[in-house]
Amino acid sequence: MARITSIQDHYMREALKQARKALKLGEVPIGCVIVHQGKIIGRGYNRRNTDKSTLSHAEITAIKKASKVIGDWRLEECTLYVTLEPCQMCAGAIVQARIPQVVMGCMNPKAGCAGSILNILDMKEFNHQVDTVKGVLEQECSDILKEFFTDLRIRNKAEKEARKANIILDKPEGNL
């Protein structure tokens, strides 16, 4: 595991900006940027519900954009920054794209496949292994998720109560 540097903080802030775009759409706030020779060549944020597509994860979108810029499916000199530990699909795509390094904000114990449930990024059986850095701006990356899920719980509770109120209001009069 490599050392955390201020450059990594800088690019993770850019990934957090992407996560905030997801938050604005009411999506789980996850953001990603891909850096090549000091330049961001791909950005992405979670749009799974908006696009109604399981493929619309932040990392997949950023990989697609970076490949377009580089003109190759191989992203061999790139570093991928993501606010949350990648899932099995994205970790697989990262290995397939031959990305050498992934920098992560917070981990995802329930679904992460870069060390939590399993580590697709570092399996000697595959032909490519990815260097990983964990915990860059971990607090900010985890706070934005917590904020989203707290709001969601409040919204769900309010909706439930509104529904209950409607049921009572809808009861025909004279039944009591």
Ligand SMILES: [Zn+2]
């Ligand atoms: Zn994913």
